[in-house]
Each structure stands twice: as structure tokens, then as C-alpha cells.
Amino acid sequence: MSERTVEEYLESIGALEERESPVSTSSIAQVLEVSPASVSEMLRRLLRKGLVEYHPYGGAALTEKGRRRFLELTRRHRLWEVFLNRYLGIGWEDVYQPACSLEHATSDLVAEKLGKFLDNPDVCPHGSPIPKSNLKRPKVPGIPLADLEAGQAGKMVCVVSESNSKFLRYLTSLGLIPGAKVKVLEKASFDGTLTIEVNNSTKAIGREAASLIMVEPV
Amino acid sequence: MSERTVEEYLESIGALEERESPVSTSSIAQVLEVSPASVSEMLRRLLRKGLVEYHPYGGAALTEKGRRRFLELTRRHRLWEVFLNRYLGIGWEDVYQPACSLEHATSDLVAEKLGKFLDNPDVCPHGSPIPKSNLKRPKVPGIPLADLEAGQAGKMVCVVSESNSKFLRYLTSLGLIPGAKVKVLEKASFDGTLTIEVNNSTKAIGREAASLIMVEPV
DNA sequence: CATAAGAATAAGGCTATCCTAAACAATATA
DNA sequence: TATATTGTTTAGGATAGCCTTATTCTTATG
Incomplete structure (x- = not known):
């Protein structure tokens, strides 16, 4: 099972949980642009891996383990956004896509050093909170x-x-x-x-x- | 065909061409740690895509198109090494692996901006030349x-x-x-x-x- | 020049991920 | 409550990439 694919599912689920809980198969399918059938299949895999709770026809929710991975990914994503914006001069409109790719290619070491280099910022260029290494889901303010x-x-x-x-x-x-x-x-x-x-x-x-x-x- | 996989093949072939030309199936297999049979298969795919020249039993060589992709990847790899070393403080011993991941996640825009940010350095932390955007294979000096x-x-x-x-x-x-x-x-x-x-x-x-x-x- | 050794390919299989179409469950409505 | 609608899962199938084993090709040597 490709790590990258798993991470993309975790991210969709984590993001959707803010609005919908548990998260429906079709929402995930829509976000990831795959068929609902593929999502069903994948949810069973994530279940086996202990990353989501899942009951057929009952939607999915991240487990503690899944949530930890999700928050770490969000953190990396937003740290890269800060870097791309602040140091490379890429506009806030355009930092999302590159950060999406980079986050999956970021080791623990690089994530930590990058955080330090950027002075562990609290928010990304879009104003969204950057999760701390301490694993609590930051709440979207306002x-x-x-x-x-x-x-x-x-x-x-x-x-x-x-x-x-x-x-x-x-x-x-x-x-x-x-x-x-x-x-x-x-x-x-x-x-x-x-x-x-x-x-x-x-x-x-x-x-x-x-x-x-x-x-x-x- | 995953872009990532293709890129890894191109990189192995490009690097091996410095010492061996055309490049043998088994050398590539050794570098990528896959079976020779898998390499044969992949070389046929790269041939169809116009990225290598390849005759069964005759080894492989990058085409112009393949070489361009290879040099661009090398450039990205080494730019990231410079960044990791100079700004994140990661030692030259440890920059290779992270750069390996990051290079495949780097868009044209990010590559260009990163180059500018680093002041288009000539060499990576290991002293190897960084190809210019102008596509000529830099000679390893000395x-x-x-x-x-x-x-x-x-x-x-x-x-x-x-x-x-x-x-x-x-x-x-x-x-x-x-x-x-x-x-x-x-x-x-x-x-x-x-x-x-x-x-x-x-x-x-x-x-x-x-x-x-x-x-x-x- | 015949053959043994080594290298490369072909054949056949496996898994992850995706798809479509069909079956099935849940929900909303008449 | 029966049924229509919508959402979900199952079934069956494709492709990419890898593997092992068996075969074929090349080359070096007796």
C-alpha cells in the first residue's frame, strides 16, 4: 500500500471531519476525485491498519493513530507553505499545490529542522493554524x-x-x-x-x- | 506509470552513463535494488515514451529528452541539498536521502525560485556541479x-x-x-x-x- | 568452434489501486 | 407503510510495477 496514497486519504478524512462526522464515502470520493467504490475498498484497508474506524454504510472517522498522522501531515504542509511564501516569494494563491507534494516527501528530521528554521510559526499564509508537534488538533479560529x-x-x-x-x-x-x-x-x-x-x-x-x-x- | 518511478530509472541511467555506456540492465537493477527482469520491462516502457534508446540485450542510453529530464532532476536534487545543508543545518552526510525525496516533489516554479533563493549555486555540499537550467551535462571536475x-x-x-x-x-x-x-x-x-x-x-x-x-x- | 558461464528476456503470478456495473441499504416521500 | 431516490458496497476487470523461474542470447575459453 503506497504511503502516499494512505496519506492522501487520511488528509481528506481529517479535513472533512471538521464539517461532517463520521465522514461519508462519497465526500471522500469527491475530494480525492476517485469513485466511491475505490473509497470503500481503501477504508477497509485503513481499518485493517488501525488508522480509521469504519462500519459499512456508517462512514469513517480517524482513530487516535490516524489523527496523529493527519496532524503531522497538516503541520508539514503548512510549514512548507510558509517557506514557499516567505522565502521563495510564491503568493498565497499558489503555495497550496507545491506544499501538497512536498509534505509527502518530508522526513521527521527535515520537518523538525524546517520548523525551527521558520521559527515554528503559528499560522500558514492562509491564516490557518499550524498544529504543534504535540498532536492536538488546533481549532480554526473566528x-x-x-x-x-x-x-x-x-x-x-x-x-x-x-x-x-x-x-x-x-x-x-x-x-x-x-x-x-x-x-x-x-x-x-x-x-x-x-x-x-x-x-x-x-x-x-x-x-x-x-x-x-x-x-x-x- | 508513476512519474516517480520513471524519474528514478532516469536518474540511475544518467548517473551510470558516466562510467558505462550503454548502461547494462544489471547495473540499473543493482542501483535500484530491483530484479533485472523488472528493469527489462521498464526499459521497454521508457523506450515507448522516448526517454531511452534501448535494444534488447544491448543496454540503454538516455535520449535527448531523457537527458534533459535527468539533468533537471539532478539540479533539483542538488539545490535541495544546498538548502538542507545551508539553511536547515543538516550535515553533508545526511542531505542525500531527504533531497532524493524532495526532488520528485518539486515543480518547475519551485525549482526556479529555489535556485534564485540559493543564488544559483554551482556545487552541492558534496562538491558536485549543479547543472544549469541550460541543460548541458556538467563535467565532474578533477x-x-x-x-x-x-x-x-x-x-x-x-x-x-x-x-x-x-x-x-x-x-x-x-x-x-x-x-x-x-x-x-x-x-x-x-x-x-x-x-x-x-x-x-x-x-x-x-x-x-x-x-x-x-x-x-x- | 564448441560450449560453459554470465547476462538478459519471457512467461506467469502477485498486490495495490483504480474503474464500471450491478446489487443492496438507508432515507425520504407519497 | 410502500416505494422512489440516493448512497454504499460487491463483483469483476484493468494496469503498473514488482517478483521468481525458465529460457535465450552473448561472450569468453578450452
Whole structure:
């Protein structure tokens, strides 16, 4: 069983657990772009390896062992994102894919040294928390921008769709990057589209997009 | 066909071509630690892909296309070695393996930015030349230490067995690192064992080992 | 030049991962 | 509650890459 493949399954499951628990076969299939049948098969393998709990028709959940692997992978992924962004000058829109490849090629030693070199940062360029070597799942801070009411303001913390570089480029064009101050001027009653103020200019952003942006209310 | 596997074959063939041309099935099998039969099979696949020339029973040689891929991989490998050594503080004995993994996970963009970040170095921590983006195979400079005569001195340029960390540790203990000045005091007529002077102290080194160390005669 | 030794390939098999199509389970609806 | 819809698993099959064993080719030697 290729280590790489296993890791990709663990990552999907771990990420999906934030929203759905246990995680359904079809969600995993969609994220990994494989057939549901392949996922069923793989879940049985991961079960045998003690990485997930799994009951046919009952979805999957990471075991302690699986979760540990997942967090370590997330840590490596985000450390590489920091490196790519901070030292190689690659934009936050484009660091996800390369980090995805690099994380699977990172030994314990390199992960540790890389962490030290970067001064063990707390967040990746998208603002998402970087798990510590101590294995606790960090919680995604803040609430969705879409949940602010008209008149409320907040500070952007992170974005939770870091793999979508088109989306990130769009956010950049709006000035919506981690740390940015944003105020909701209006919410459309029809579909929730937001009128916001960023950098002293007024912009519009759809409900869908706004629900992927986490802010700290001010 | 996994990209990774293809790349590993190309690398073995490219490296072996320095000493043997065309490259025999069994040499590749030995380097990759797979059976000769598997190599035969793979060579047919690489042939179809236009990456090697290959005639059954006649060995293999990289095509222009194959050579380009090989040089690019070598470049990435050695750039990562420089990074691991210079920025993460990993010793030259230990940079080979991690670089081996990372090189296959490196996109064109990352390779280019990494090169710039490192200031496009000319050599890796083992002293081996780093191919330029312009695709010419760099010549390994110098001659084997084992070829110096008694009384001759030289400056160490590089080592050509960079994957053997035990060997590298041994060289470190002798003070034999790239740039070191070394003088041959005596060569045993029996088996060529050398008595050398490095850093004002006298050491012994076997013929085999000494043939892997390249020096520039002074 | 015949043959033995060594190298390479062919034949046949194994496993991991994926697929499609068909069967089956769970859920929502009438 | 019966049934339609949706989601999941099973069955059967493909391919990549590896293996072992048996055969074939090349080459070196008597």
C-alpha cells in the first residue's frame, strides 16, 4: 500500500471531519476525485491498519493513530507553505499545490529542522493554524464572514479553502487577506450577498465565498 | 506509470552513463535494488515514451529528452541539498536521502525560485556541479585522489558517492571535505592504500575510497 | 568452434489501486 | 407503510510495477 496514497486519504478524512462526522464515502470520493467504490475498498484497508474506524454504510472517522498522522501531515504542509511564501516569494494563491507534494516527501528530521528554521510559526499564509508537534488538533479560529450582521466589523483571520487558487486570487483583488479589517455594510435578503468595506473601498462578495472567510468580530 | 518511478530509472541511467555506456540492465537493477527482469520491462516502457534508446540485450542510453529530464532532476536534487545543508543545518552526510525525496516533489516554479533563493549555486555540499537550467551535462571536475602519485598534492573538489552517509562521515573524520588540501605521502604498492596528509596530520585511506574523491592537482 | 558461464528476456503470478456495473441499504416521500 | 431516490458496497476487470523461474542470447575459453 503506497504511503502516499494512505496519506492522501487520511488528509481528506481529517479535513472533512471538521464539517461532517463520521465522514461519508462519497465526500471522500469527491475530494480525492476517485469513485466511491475505490473509497470503500481503501477504508477497509485503513481499518485493517488501525488508522480509521469504519462500519459499512456508517462512514469513517480517524482513530487516535490516524489523527496523529493527519496532524503531522497538516503541520508539514503548512510549514512548507510558509517557506514557499516567505522565502521563495510564491503568493498565497499558489503555495497550496507545491506544499501538497512536498509534505509527502518530508522526513521527521527535515520537518523538525524546517520548523525551527521558520521559527515554528503559528499560522500558514492562509491564516490557518499550524498544529504543534504535540498532536492536538488546533481549532480554526473566528466565525464566517457570512455570519456577520450588517453594521458589524471584523478582522480577517484565515480562509478555509486554501486549495482554490482562483478563489484566493479573487480575495487578493478584494484586499481580503489575513489581518485585513472588513466591515459588513449590507446583506442582501434575497441570497445573502454582502456589501463590505475593505481598505476604505466598497466591494461585493457572495454568500458562498463569504462563508469560507473566517473573521474575528470587532 | 508513476512519474516517480520513471524519474528514478532516469536518474540511475544518467548517473551510470558516466562510467558505462550503454548502461547494462544489471547495473540499473543493482542501483535500484530491483530484479533485472523488472528493469527489462521498464526499459521497454521508457523506450515507448522516448526517454531511452534501448535494444534488447544491448543496454540503454538516455535520449535527448531523457537527458534533459535527468539533468533537471539532478539540479533539483542538488539545490535541495544546498538548502538542507545551508539553511536547515543538516550535515553533508545526511542531505542525500531527504533531497532524493524532495526532488520528485518539486515543480518547475519551485525549482526556479529555489535556485534564485540559493543564488544559483554551482556545487552541492558534496562538491558536485549543479547543472544549469541550460541543460548541458556538467563535467565532474578533477581526478581521483587515488590517481595522484606519491609526493603530489591536490585540493579536494568533490566526492562522487554522495549517497553513502557512512562513507561521508568517515571522510569528515579524516578532514576530507570539499576544499581541503591533501598531499599523498605514499602509495602502497600492494593494494594502493594511500598515506595522506590533511590538515597537518597523517592519515591512511584505502584505494577504493580514494578513487571516489576528486581532487585538483596542485 | 564448441560450449560453459554470465547476462538478459519471457512467461506467469502477485498486490495495490483504480474503474464500471450491478446489487443492496438507508432515507425520504407519497 | 410502500416505494422512489440516493448512497454504499460487491463483483469483476484493468494496469503498473514488482517478483521468481525458465529460457535465450552473448561472450569468453578450452
